[in-house]
Amino acid sequence: xxxxxxxxxDLVAAHKAETHEAPVHxxxxxxxxxxxxxxxxxGRAPAPRERWHPGSFFWGMxxxxxxxxxxxxxxxxxxxxxxxxxxxxxxxxxxPSDAIPVAYTRGLQQHFRSSRQQLADLDGNEDAAMLxxxxxxxxxxxxxxxxxxxxPQLARVLRAFEPILLRLAATDIAPEDAEALRAQLSFExxxxxxxxxxxSSDETHST
Amino acid sequence: MKTLAKTILxxxxxxxAAPGLAQSDDRDSNDELKLAAIEALITAPxxxxxxxxxxxxxxxxxxxxxxxxxxxxxxxxxxxxQTTLLKFATxxxxxxxxxxxxxxxxxxxxxxxxxxxxxxxGDSDAREAVLEAFMIAGDKNSVFEIxxxxxxxxxxxxxxxxxxxxxxxxxxxxxxxxxxxxALIEACAIxxxxxxxxxxxxxxxDIDLQVDAIEGMGIIGGDEVNxxxxxxxxxxxxEDIREAALDGLMISGDDKGLLELYRSSNDSSEKKELLEYxxxxxxxxxxxxxxxxxxxxx
Numbered sequence: 001x002x003x004x005x006x007x008x009x010d011l012v013a014a015h016k017a018e019t020h021e022a023p024v025h026x027x028x029x030x031x032x033x034x035x036x037x038x039x040x041x042x043g044r045a046p047a048p049r050e051r052w053h054p055g056s057f058f059w060g061m062x063x064x065x066x067x068x069x070x071x072x073x074x075x076x077x078x079x080x081x082x083x084x085x086x087x088x089x090x091x092x093x094x095x096p097s098d099a100i101p102v103a104y105t106r107g108l109q110q111h112f113r114s115s116r117q118q119l120a121d122l123d124g125n126e127d128a129a130m131l132x133x134x135x136x137x138x139x140x141x142x143x144x145x146x147x148x149x150x151x152p153q154l155a156r157v158l159r160a161f162e163p164i165l166l167r168l169a170a171t172d173i174a175p176e177d178a179e180a181l182r183a184q185l186s187f188e189x190x191x192x193x194x195x196x197x198x199x200s201s202d203e204t205h206s207t
Numbered sequence: 208m209k210t211l212a213k214t215i216l217x218x219x220x221x222x223x224a225a226p227g228l229a230q231s232d233d234r235d236s237n238d239e240l241k242l243a244a245i246e247a248l249i250t251a252p253x254x255x256x257x258x259x260x261x262x263x264x265x266x267x268x269x270x271x272x273x274x275x276x277x278x279x280x281x282x283x284x285x286x287x288x289q290t291t292l293l294k295f296a297t298x299x300x301x302x303x304x305x306x307x308x309x310x311x312x313x314x315x316x317x318x319x320x321x322x323x324x325x326x327x328x329g330d331s332d333a334r335e336a337v338l339e340a341f342m343i344a345g346d347k348n349s350v351f352e353i354x355x356x357x358x359x360x361x362x363x364x365x366x367x368x369x370x371x372x373x374x375x376x377x378x379x380x381x382x383x384x385x386x387x388x389x390a391l392i393e394a395c396a397i398x399x400x401x402x403x404x405x406x407x408x409x410x411x412x413d414i415d416l417q418v419d420a421i422e423g424m425g426i427i428g429g430d431e432v433n434x435x436x437x438x439x440x441x442x443x444x445x446e447d448i449r450e451a452a453l454d455g456l457m458i459s460g461d462d463k464g465l466l467e468l469y470r471s472s473n474d475s476s477e478k479k480e481l482l483e484y485x486x487x488x489x490x491x492x493x494x495x496x497x498x499x500x501x502x503x504x505x
Contacts, residue, residue, distance in 0.1 A: 160343045
């Protein structure tokens with residue numbers, strides 16, 4: 001079992017590297033490894049875990065591979081079960097001002113709404129860990145896009161979501177801890193949704 | 208007028224949601240109402256929202272409610288908001304302190320300059336939270352400065368955070384300054400620095416580190432790495448290196464390399480080991496190999 005754990009750790013480490021533009025063969029390889037790691041993870045004995053560990057970023061890495069192609073084409077289309085709406089998030093010719101492109105803001109609002117709904121659907125779901133990883137995937141997409149769309153503050157918020165999501169993806173998390181993390185994330189998503197809606201409304205009224 | 212009415216409603220909700228179950232971790236209906244009120248504060252003008260948030264933070268409310276208030280503070284672009292966050296990050300303990308540190312990272316800007324002193328004076332949780340705040344803010348340099356002098360677990364955590372942030376140059380500088388270690392090898396792999404790993408994989412002065420580097424190459428993967436791992440396996444001078452190369456190939460998911468080694472081997476115990484690795488990689492070819500092995504063809 002220890003050897004298997006070591007192998008899992010290796011697989012886990014295999015997906016830590018944070019790169020948003022990876023070669024295609026790596027992306028395919030990471031996809032396969034997500035399944036392997038998840039399968040092994042399910043068979044692993046639980047261990048105490050209190051806070052997020054940076055090593056958990058392997059999940060982010062793994063899923064970032066999945067989004068890399070989408071980054072390249074500028075449109076993210078998620079799995080049917082998650083969200084069918086193509087979300088534009090990169091603007092090839094952003095406005096010359098420092099303003100955040102409207103298309104990005106709309107896409108981000110959709111991401112926040114979708115994330116909130118998926119968090120609500122997590123409770124008792126057998127595939128919760130994989131669903132959370134999909135959320136990480138989407139989150140990374142919008143984080144990368146935020147940096148490219150004059151939105152460093154939004155990028156920071158999105159980066160701050162990820163450690164919480166990764167803690168939530170842990171298979172050994174206690175139900176009450178998971179509930180607390182979901183509640184925290186839902187609150188923060190709601191706040192950001194409200195803030196974005198208000199800013200959009202203010203801009204509309206001022207023009 | 209609409210904003211004023213909303214602010215009044217929020218105020219009333221915060222006042223009349225009785226704080227009777229203060230500091231309880233259980234989410235009750237009072238907390239639900241308070242959280243809804245706090246959430247609505249994001250729409251209020253900063254000068255209206257700030258005193259209400261401050262009141263919540265000073266009051267007898269649950270940790271969850273106060274954490275929510277801290278998040279609102281992170282979104283208020285006023286120096287007073289930053290001052291309050293710093294106060295909580297330096298004077299509080301436990302979850303509220305950690306959350307305040309996270310909020311400083313989310314907020315970014317001038318408040319970040321205070322994180323180093325919080326790191327220096329804080330416990331291990333606080334130090335970890337500070338590193339996370341630097342990650343949130345995208346501040347590689349501050350993590351690098353910490354890693355330059357940190358020891359033990361603190362060093363490893365800082366190195367891992369640099370790896371997560373893709374700080375290859377900083378990690379190379381650390382390796383030059385502090386020597387190679389398991390943490391730095393892992394960081395090379397996490398940050399995708401193949402050149403670093405190839406150097407270390409060829410260095411046989413410390414077999415454990417050499418093994419780590421070879422395995423780490425599998426983390427990066429790709430055709431170049433896979434070919435190199437097959438060569439390392441073939442030319443390995445001892446079993447540890449050979450096994451590390453196989454681990455690397457498995458981590459990389461390179462069933463072609465493993466198949467090549469399996470087919471070129473004439474040693475049954477070696478074939479058995481290679482077959483185990485092929486099974487672990489989930490190779491499509493493995494079933495025909497098993498079939499052949501059972502038939503005695505291979």
